[in-house]
Amino acid sequence: MDVGFSQSKYERQAPELKKNKKSKYTKDKKLNANLKKLDSQYRDAVKSAENTDILLQEDAGFLEAEGMEKTFKFRQSEIRDSVDVSTANKNFELKLDQFGPYTLDYSRNGRDLLIGGKKGHIASIDWRSGNLDCELHLNETVNAVKYLHNDQYFAVAQKKYTFIYDKTGVELHRLKQHIEATNLEFLPYHFLLATSGNTGFLKYHDVSTGVLVSELRTKLGPTLSMRQNPWNGVMHLGHGNGTVTLWSPSMPTPLVKIQASRGPIRSLAVNRDGRYMVVAGADKTLKIWDIRNFKELESYYTPTPASSLDISDTGLVSVGWGPHVTIWKDLFKNSRQSAPYMNHLIAGSRIQTTRFVPFEDFLGCGHSNGVQSLIIPGAGEANFDALEVNPFETAKQRQQSEVRSLLNKLSPDMISLDPNVIGTVDKRKPQVRLTAKELSTITHNGEKSQTEKEDDLKLKIRPQVKGKNSALRRHLRKKTQNIVDQRKLRIEANLRKEKEMRKSNYDKEHGIPEKKDVLGPALARFT
Amino acid sequence: MAAKGNKTSRTKSKRRALDAFQLAEKAENRKKQQASDYASDEENDNFNSKKGILNAKKLMGNGHKGKEESGSESEFEDEEIDSDEALGSDDDYDVLDSRFSQTIRDKQKAKKRGEHISEDESDGEQSYDEGELMTLAEIWDLDDKEKAKKSSTQEKGFNKTNNDLVLDDDYGSEKSDSDESSEEEQDDEDEDDDDEDDEDDEEEVEEDDPFSEVSDNDDFQLKTVVDSLKDKSATKREKKRLVNLETEENFYNLPTNGKKLSLADMMAAVNSADSEKAILIDKEDSDNNKPLAVPLAQRIKQRHERKAGYEIQKEEVNKWQDTVKQNRRAEVLRFPMNPPVEHNEVSTFVPSKESVSELENKVNSVLEESALADTQKEATFEEIATAKLSSEELRKRQNELRLMRELMFREERRAKRIKKIKSKSYHKIKKKEILKNKELVEEDGSDDEEHDYKRAKERMSLKYKNRSNWAKSMIKSGMSKDAENREEMEEMLRQGERLKAKIMGRDENEDDEDSYNLSDLEKEKDGDLAEQQILRSKLGKGVMAMDFMKNAHEKERKENQIYLKELREFEANGGIDLEDFEKPANSINLEKSEGRRVYEPSANGKKQAVNKADEEFLKEIKIDESKSLANKLSTGKSNRSNGKLLSDKNEQNINNVDEHKEVSSNPWLTVDSGSKQKSKKIAIVDKNSNKLDKSQNKISKNKKRSATEADNEDTIIDMSETLHFVDAFCDPNDEKETEEDGSKIHMFKQKNLIKEAFAGDDVIKEFEAEKNQVIEDEGDKEVDLTLPGWGDWAGGNEKKKKRKIVKKIDGIIQKDKRKDKNMKNVIINEKVNKKNIKYQANGVPYPFETMEQYERSLRMPIGQEWTTREVHQKLTMPRIVAKHGTVIDPLKAPLT
Structure with a gap:
């Protein structure tokens, strides 16, 4: 970075270049000019991006206590009384004590809510307006539910298979390969549905093409929890022995293995920018990991093992433990927090899932007796990028964005710990690197080369055909073409006749009427 | 020979043969005469003769042409003749020539090739018509006249014979009246055949004359009627006579325009004025008779020329260099390069008078009906009030504006100049002035709030203390001895004094008059008395003269006197009663005489604070007392140097206070607080506490x-x-x-x-073990490749093998290079993800030299999702933008 250029959030990482005395990067004049041009362009881009900051006028406001008040003492009823009507309306509770405990999921733009009761109750709701899109009773255990790229489709991990339904509740697909899944995740930029569960396999399924991209064997027993890292698309799996493994579909072994707790991992969550991971273990620990340096930052202790974790866009962490939901603020800041931000008790129930609503100050809580939506001031991202995810999108916009995202779909191979590595130069030694030829074979692994194709043809068993080489033909083919002798004439005439006969036979077979002499017998001989 | 010919039978073929021969001969002559100008014609001729077969049509065509031309060119003033005409004339000549040639031929034949000549040749002559022959005499007469007129004429005419042959076809028609008409024809021809003579070479003609007449006459007699007729038609055609005045100069023929060139003429030209213009005449011949330098070799000369040309071209091309460079470097080239600037004309703002559409009409009518239409027109540029002003008024207004602008500008300049002045004293004076002015203004309407604010501000800026950082540094560095600094410091102290006085409750006005003291007051008082008495006497018997008023006055005066006395005493004592301050405040209760007891350690602190304040005040007074600046400074210094001491003292003081407290009579007033417990609150919690x-x-x-x-x-x-x-x-x-x-x-x-x-599963240990395993697996390995028994001696007495073949196999990564080397509870996979590799470059792409440069270039995304629209558009702009339908002019060189 150049001196005198203040750091801003729009800066991008780049390797530093050394300038020589004359403030030149290289001796090459043209290259130097190009590099300088790039620099200036970059600077302009950052500056103009900074200037757009004035458009981001919304700011996330948090609860603030005065005097002796503590924010965690505010009850939902108190908050509801003091907020505007529209917000208060969104603070609802669904009492569904028959099919609980409930798990839930929000669509990417936060408009729709999908709830799944363990005993087979599925419902997709436009939760702000309260319109029910569909409601299903599957009469089968439901382990997890997940919206795909938009609210039009959702996946349900049922007792044995995973199914995909559309918005109206029609079963579209039964994913045979995904057996006994208990966790579902969807990578929106790669269009990959990831499942894991009792089988100990992590499976990636491309929902745009319907191809199973990869099956990865964890070798660590049933997977207890799974979340994606939204920054790089790496999947984090929590296992029974207290390890968290990080997976990419292109690697058969985990990218990283972390011993996060002594007991089984009950739940985990990764924050939006992929820096922090919160892990709750059955040993009642709640640990915060820096997953870029792989260092444990902080360890907290929960009175009972936490059952559900989630991190909001603004960095609030919700912890569901027993009947309690606790929301923590500034957990990722350096200082250790001593008191939670908010607190909520759902008496007589057990929290199953907590999920923050994207772009809203709400937290959805699925518990054994229904679903509840809690007001959590400051939880939602105030300034959304409508080109990315639009909470107010129309049907047309949704369709267009679907097409656009399909066109921009990323390959599953691109998932790696550091997504910025794409496009850069392979940092290994040149002799270790793949040559261009090898690379091309990798990139065109599906296509075979010409010689290979030929080889394949040779190997193929073909039906025997009568040889086309006969004495007659050989005679005709001889180089003495200009010589016209009796034999040749005879042969030619015979061959012609044969051909005609064959043709007439063919015509007869296929019912084509025989062509009669157009000229009549008298004139036909002249032809 | 001619006689012979006459006697022999004349067949056409023979005649033709003769003609051919004649022609050949003629060609010979021509060759001699006229260099090789008419080679083509010759060839033609030869061709014809060789063939022996004649293309009648072609010849007819020629003849026709001849006819046409004869009409048009009855008079021969033209000097320019095209080829056809020339041919025509040649015909004539040929006819003549053939006639004359008889005699010539006779001679020639005799001389050269007598034996070769066939009899037929002479027969051929019979075909020539008499008319022509007849005319000759007259032609000769004409010759001399016309010679003067016409310089020279050309002769072409090998086709003449051909013409003649063509004409043979017409024999039947013409020969019958040839006899009768021959005379007339001759006349006609005389008129027309002006150029015939010209065609002839003069010498030749002259030579031939006498013989030809004789022979021709003989011929004439022998002619048949048909022949004559034929010839007549031929002559008719030959009416046109072409004169080619533009004869080229050749060896035999020099155009003279009728004049003769004499030597005298030539000599005259050398000495005339014309000679000066002439290049070839060497004028300096007489002066410098040097020989000319040998010209450079052609090769070298050309090289020089090329070099010079290159230089010029280079210069020309260089004119473009800057432009080209600029264009090459430009990020975007927009064509046309410099589009003419389009200004909005005034007329664009003028609304069109007539309403355009029907709808508009309707709307207007409705508006008018409802009286909503604005009758006043919209102000256009012309209709704005200013535009209506007369020119004088306008000028006046402009002048006013100009004046204003000028004044403003001057003021601005002045302000700038003043701002630039660096003199501190100047600014000080200036500031004071401004402040004074402000005060003058404020005196009328200054409100308390503002006043308070000002005071607070003064306090905030501790300019009156010599303890400010600046002052301290000044004193420390001995800069106080500098006159200017000293002045400033004095000024500071003075201000401090002034402020202190203010704090003491004196008015600012009093402050200004330092000399105003008690004696003045007394004087004033006396003065007052006198005045009052005078006043009273003046008043006579008013309210003031009444007893109760007098009493009141008296009372007041007495009070004043008492007050004065007190003040006197104060003055005598030397100012403030310092004792009050010197006594340390032994208890807060002294200060807060009323209210509740406070069981707080803070009471102690407060006390300290009070004591501190007192002390400071004392110090200040001491400094004030020391009259001179030097004293002040020294005391200040001592204060500073003893800073620590003082603080110690303070502590002592506190202790003293404590002792004092103990000593003091009222034990309840003191709080027994150890120095340790100073900061601690005594919190008593009982049921009543909150x-x-x-x-x-x-x-x-x-x-x-x-x-x-x-x-x-x-x-x-x-x-x-x-x-x-x-x-x-x-x-x-x-x-x-x-x-x-x-x-x-x-x-x-x-x-x-x-x-x-979790007693059973020691997960941590397991994890450690796994990590170790991974490290071992992925690290380098050593393999012992020695074969057991190979190279060993058999039998007992085993010796340890010296040479061990150990191969080191590179693993994925060495143990100490692992990323998770220092990480607890973490295993990072070091294997290369081969599927990811295809998204990486396996080398630095061309224009870049290092990896860093390349990766730096990737830093900025171009897509509109990641950048602002403006930047996106800028980055994706095509290099060349050409406006459709515009003419793109070629690059223009800058003016040089």
Whole structure:
């Protein structure tokens, strides 16, 4: 970075270049000019991006206590009384004590809510307006539910298979390969549905093409929890022995293995920018990991093992433990927090899932007796990028964005710990690197080369055909073409006749009427 | 020979043969005469003759042409003749020539090739018509006249014979009247055949003359009627005579225009004025008779020329260089390069008079009906009020504006100049002036608030103290001896004094008059008395003269006097009663005589503060007392140097205070507080105290306890790191007490439970083992390749093998280069993800030299999702933008 250029959030990482005395990067004049041009362009881009900051006028406001008040003492009823009507309306509770405990999921733009009761109750709701899109009773255990790229489709991990339904509740697909899944995740930029569960396999399924991209064997027993890292698309799996493994579909072994707790991992969550991971273990620990340096930052202790974790866009962490939901603020800041931000008790129930609503100050809580939506001031991202995810999108916009995202779909191979590595130069030694030829074979692994194709043809068993080489033909083919002798004439005439006969036979077979002499017998001989 | 010919029978073929021969001969002559100009014609001729077969049509065509031309060119003033005409004329000539040639031929034949000549040749002559022959005599007569007119004529005409042959076809028609008409024809021809003579070479003609006449006459007699007729038609055609005046100069023929060139003429030209213009005449011949330098070799000359040409071209091309360079470097080239600027004309703002559409008409009519239409027109540029002003008014206005602008500008300049002045004194004076002015203004309407604000500001800026950083540094560095600095410091102190006076309650006005003292007051008072008496006397018997008023006055005066006396005493004592301040405030109660007792350690602090303030005040007074600046400074210095001492003193003071307290009579007024407990509040918590206190107390207790606990045990799970979950829905007051007691046991139980729960699986150890395994697997390996028994001696007495073949196999990564080398509880996979590699470059792409440069270039995304629209458009702009349908002019060189 150049001196005198203040750091801003729009800066991008780049390797530093050394300038020589004359403030030149290289001796090459043209290259130097190009590099300088790039620099200036970059600077302009950052500056103009900074200037757009004035458009981001919304700011996330948090609860603030005065005097002796503590924010965690505010009850939902108190908050509801003091907020505007529209917000208060969104603070609802669904009492569904028959099919609980409930798990839930929000669509990417936060408009729709999908709830799944363990005993087979599925419902997709436009939760702000309260319109029910569909409601299903599957009469089968439901382990997890997940919206795909938009609210039009959702996946349900049922007792044995995973199914995909559309918005109206029609079963579209039964994913045979995904057996006994208990966790579902969807990578929106790669269009990959990831499942894991009792089988100990992590499976990636491309929902745009319907191809199973990869099956990865964890070798660590049933997977207890799974979340994606939204920054790089790496999947984090929590296992029974207290390890968290990080997976990419292109690697058969985990990218990283972390011993996060002594007991089984009950739940985990990764924050939006992929820096922090919160892990709750059955040993009642709640640990915060820096997953870029792989260092444990902080360890907290929960009175009972936490059952559900989630991190909001603004960095609030919700912890569901027993009947309690606790929301923590500034957990990722350096200082250790001593008191939670908010607190909520759902008496007589057990929290199953907590999920923050994207772009809203709400937290959805699925518990054994229904679903509840809690007001959590400051939880939602105030300034959304409508080109990315639009909470107010129309049907047309949704369709267009679907097409656009399909066109921009990323390959599953691109998932790696550091997504910025794409496009850069392979940092290994040149002799270790793949040559261009090898690379091309990798990139065109599906296509075979010409010689290979030929080889394949040779190997193929073909039906025997009568040889086309006969004495007659050989005679005709001889180089003495200009010589016209009796034999040749005879042969030619015979061959012609044969051909005609064959043709007439063919015509007869296929019912084509025989062509009669157009000229009549008298004139036909002249032809 | 001619006689012979006459006698022999004449067949056409023979005649033709003769003609051919004649022609050949003629050609010979021509060759001699006229260099090789008419080679083509010759060839033609030869061709014809060789063939022996004649293309009648072609010849007819020629003849026709001849006819046509004869009409048009009856007079021969033309000097320019085209080829056809020339041919025509040639015909004529040929006819003549053939006639004359008879004699010539005779001679020639005799001389050269007598034996070759066939008899037929002479027969051929019979074909020539008499008319022509007849005319000759006259032609000769004409010759001399016309010679003068016409310089020279050309002769072409090998086709003449051909013509003649063509004409043979017409024999039948013409020969009959040839006899009768021959005379007339001759006449006609005389007129027309002006150029015939010209065609002839003069010498030749002259030579031939006498013979030809004779022979022709003979011929004439022998002619048949048909022949004559034929010839007649031929002659008719030959009416046209072409004169080619533009004869080229050749060896035989020099165009003279009728004049003769004499030597005298030539000599005259040399000495005339014309000679000066002539290049070839060497004028300097007489002066410098040097020979000319040998010209450079052609090759070298050309090289020089090329070089010079290159230089010129280079210069020309260089004119473009800057432009080209600029264009090459430009990010975007827009065509046309410099589009003409289009200005909005005034007329664009003028609304069109007539309404355009029907709708508009309708709207207008409706508006008018409803009286909503604005009758006044919109102000256009022309109709704005200013535009209506007369020119004088306008000028006046402009002048005013100009004046204003000028004044403003001057003021601005002045302000700038003043701002630039660096002199501090100037600015000081200036500032004072401004302040004074401001004060003058403010005196009328200054309000208290502002006043207060000002005072506060003054206090804030501690300019009047010599303890400011600046002053300190000045004194320290001995800069105070500098006159200017000293002045400034004095000024500072003066201000300080002034302010202090203000604090003491004196008015600012009084402050200004320092000399105003008590004596003045007395004087004033006396003056007042006198005045009053005078006044009173003046008043006579008014209210003031009344007794009660007098009494009141008297009373007032007395009071004043008492006050004055007091002041006198004060002055005599030397100012303020310092004793009050010197006495340390032994108890806060002295200050706060009323109100409640405070059982707070803060009381002690307050006391200290009061004492400190007192002390400071004393110090200041002392400094004030020392009259001179030097004294002041020295005291200031001492103060500073003794800063620490002073503070020590303060502490002592405090101690003293404490002692004092003990000594003091009222034991309740003092609080027995050790120096240790100074900051600690004495918090007494009883049933009446509020909840907050209680809870705080509890928390602190807990803290202490937990801290001790944490110290005690080496725990697997650190229990001290407990998040204290406060249940919002339970009343903390009720529960806490009970929980507090039981919590310790409770926690202990849980810890044990957890230990028990995970007793079996020692996951950490397992993990460590796994990590070690991975490190080993992925690290470099050494393989012993020595074959057992190979190279060993058999039998006992085994010796250790010296040479061991050990091969090192590179693993994925060495142990000490692992990323997770220093990480606890983490295994990072070091294997290369081969599927990811295809998204990486396997080398630095061309224009870049290093990896860093390349990766730096990738830093900025171009897509509109990641950049602003403006930047996106700028980055994706095509290099060349050409406006459709515009003419793109070629590059223009800059003016040089």
